[in-house]
Amino acid sequence: MICQECKQRPATMHFTKIINGEKTEFHLCEQCAREHGHMFTFYGNDDFSLNNLLAGLLNFQAPMKEMTANAFPNPDVLQCETCQMTYHQFTQIGRFGCVDCYRTFARYLPPILKRLHSGNTAHSGKIPKRKGGVLHLRKQLAMLKQKLQELVAREEFERAAEVRDQIRSLEDELRRRGEGDM
Amino acid sequence: MSFEKFFNTAVSAWMSQEGPDSDIVLSSRIRLARNIVDFRFPTLFSSEEAMQIITLFERTFAHRSYGGAGRFELLKMSELQPIEKRVLVEKHLISPHLAEDSPFGACLLSENEEISIMINEEDHIRIQCLFPGLQLAEALEAASELDDWIEGYVNYAFDERLGYLTSCPTNVGTGLRASVMMHLPALVLTQQINRIIPAINQLGLVVRGTYGEGSEALGNIFQISNQITLGKSEEDIVADLHTIVQQLIAQERAARQALVKTLGIQLEDKVFRSYGILANCRVIESKEAAQCLSDVRLGIDLGYIKNISRNILNELMILTQPGFLQQYAGGALRPEERDVRRAALIRERLKMEERRKMEGDER
Ligand SMILES: [Zn+2]
Ligand SMILES: [Zn+2]
Numbered sequence: 301m302i303c304q305e306c307k308q309r310p311a312t313m314h315f316t317k318i319i320n321g322e323k324t325e326f327h328l329c330e331q332c333a334r335e336h337g338h339m340f341t342f343y344g345n346d347d348f349s350l351n352n353l354l355a356g357l358l359n360f361q362a363p364m365k366e367m368t369a370n371a372f373p374n375p376d377v378l379q380c381e382t383c384q385m386t387y388h389q390f391t392q393i394g395r396f397g398c399v400d401c402y403r404t405f406a407r408y409l410p411p412i413l414k415r416l417h418s419g420n421t422a423h424s425g426k427i428p429k430r431k432g433g434v435l436h437l438r439k440q441l442a443m444l445k446q447k448l449q450e451l452v453a454r455e456e457f458e459r460a461a462e463v464r465d466q467i468r469s470l471e472d473e474l475r476r477r478g479e480g481d482m
Numbered sequence: 483m484s485f486e487k488f489f490n491t492a493v494s495a496w497m498s499q500e501g502p503d504s505d506i507v508l509s510s511r512i513r514l515a516r517n518i519v520d521f522r523f524p525t526l527f528s529s530e531e532a533m534q535i536i537t538l539f540e541r542t543f544a545h546r547s548y549g550g551a552g553r554f555e556l557l558k559m560s561e562l563q564p565i566e567k568r569v570l571v572e573k574h575l576i577s578p579h580l581a582e583d584s585p586f587g588a589c590l591l592s593e594n595e596e597i598s599i600m601i602n603e604e605d606h607i608r609i610q611c612l613f614p615g616l617q618l619a620e621a622l623e624a625a626s627e628l629d630d631w632i633e634g635y636v637n638y639a640f641d642e643r644l645g646y647l648t649s650c651p652t653n654v655g656t657g658l659r660a661s662v663m664m665h666l667p668a669l670v671l672t673q674q675i676n677r678i679i680p681a682i683n684q685l686g687l688v689v690r691g692t693y694g695e696g697s698e699a700l701g702n703i704f705q706i707s708n709q710i711t712l713g714k715s716e717e718d719i720v721a722d723l724h725t726i727v728q729q730l731i732a733q734e735r736a737a738r739q740a741l742v743k744t745l746g747i748q749l750e751d752k753v754f755r756s757y758g759i760l761a762n763c764r765v766i767e768s769k770e771a772a773q774c775l776s777d778v779r780l781g782i783d784l785g786y787i788k789n790i791s792r793n794i795l796n797e798l799m800i801l802t803q804p805g806f807l808q809q810y811a812g813g814a815l816r817p818e819e820r821d822v823r824r825a826a827l828i829r830e831r832l833k834m835e836e837r838r839k840m841e842g843d844e845r
Binding site: 312383393394395402416418420421422423424425427428429 | 517519521522523525526528529604629630633637638639640641642644645646650651652654655656658686710711712714715716719
């Protein structure tokens with residue numbers, strides 16, 4: 301199959317684009333796919349609704365003007381240096397282009413994450429082993445401090461004392477490791 | 483291919499085991515989304531990056547054994563036939579997205595099919611563990627251990643504040659999607675489900691029908707999963723889902739008892755009529771098959787029907803999907819042909835139960 305855009309190179313990327321609920325297939329070579337910055341949905345059937353919903357959620361900033369490929373580029377447009385994804389593109393497809401997008405778009409993310417995750421903006425789950433010791437200790441410390449407050453509020457002073465001791469030994473441990481060895 | 487041989491290769495090993503609460507919970511699934519630093523996400527990555535990732539996984543994990551799950555085999559989507567890919571989707575081992583739209587997709591599949599690791603789907607890695615019955619905590623533990631093992635070889639994209647960085651902001655944090663498949667015929671029949679689904683949604687969980695179009699539940703099977711991945715620990719996410727599932731189990735059991743009381747012989751009649759259709763039909767559409775299978779499964783759970791294994795619903799719901807029907811037929815089928823094949827396959831499966839029963843009686 302030949303790329304439908306340049307009609308020269310073989311089409312290696314096959315996409316489905318949903319416009320007003322209408323499914324259109326695209327067969328492009330890699331270069332054209334990237335150059336034209338097509339917005340593609342990568343989902344299988346049962347995720348269409350989620351994808352539309354998500355795009356709706358992300359699009360709350362300002363009504364987006366329909367831009368053609370050759371529209372005047374906006375100099376203020378925020379763009380990820382690593383993958384070239386613009387913030388505008390992100391709000392349209394609802395997915396990041398790379399890890400660095402998170403840093404590039406950081407100031408716009410909290411309201412989005414809050415909407416998607418019931419008000420939460422910070423991770424409180426697993427930490428990869430590789431990231432290692434100090435990070436684990438710090439998380440554990442934060443958890444224990446919260447637990448201590450709860451115990452004090454419930455006037456469970458005996459257990460609170462135990463937790464306070466655990467906190468102290470963790471703080472000692474962190475001090476021993478010099479805290480900064482991330 | 484004989485039906486028995488087809489059946490034995492088609493049904494995953496884990497599927498023929500019974501898990502806790504398996505009268506109502508068919509399976510528990512944990513999925514962890516992970517990405518590798520230094521590569522762009524699959525939304526934008528180049529074919530070179532995609533190939534590098536596949537090569538990395540092929541070199542590191544293919545043909546290696548992992549615990550009791552057996553050896554991993556790497557399947558490249560580009561090298562599979564459309565029917566083969568369909569079959570993997572129907573078994574829930576890969577997503578439709580990986581099968582249809584990921585030109586550089588691959589999957590590491592364990593021998594017992596309990597573990598599948600999708601590569602280059604929406605994220606670089608999606609670890610998936612499937613367990614029979616209600617075993618969310620067990621599945622989480624298994625997935626998390628596997629996650630640690632993989633992390634020994636690759637560098638995950640992780641942020642101290644945001645957790646695991648995923649291609650879609652709906653997965654960031656734990657990258658965890660926990661889900662259970664439940665058979666809820668009595669809640670549907672008593673129409674309580676219409677009240678329950680919105681309530682569950684309000685708790686931050688998603689309820690979907692499986693295999694149905696949109697959210698329509700085919701065969702009264704529903705999938706319930708977490709929506710929030712950020713701000714809660716993996717254990718809390720799973721515990722919250724587990725609590726809701728247990729409540730649903732209790733409600734379904736109560737509704738079943740109420741139905742037995744109020745309908746009595748009429749319920750039994752409904753069950754046996756459905757059994758009669760399945761055992762004798764010559765043409766059957768997937769929707770009718772699913773409804774009849776649901777009735778028969780309810781009949782087994784209520785003790786009306788004996789000598790048929792309980793797994794029959796899970797097995798036949800999967801085996802009567804288009805991919806499996808075509809694999810069984812050994813080639814492409816038109817929809818009308820599928821309905822004929824579906825009927826034949828269901829009859830064969832029921833005959834197999836009879837043979838098993840007779841062999842059991844002789845012993
Ligand atoms: Zn081209
Ligand atoms: Zn980026």
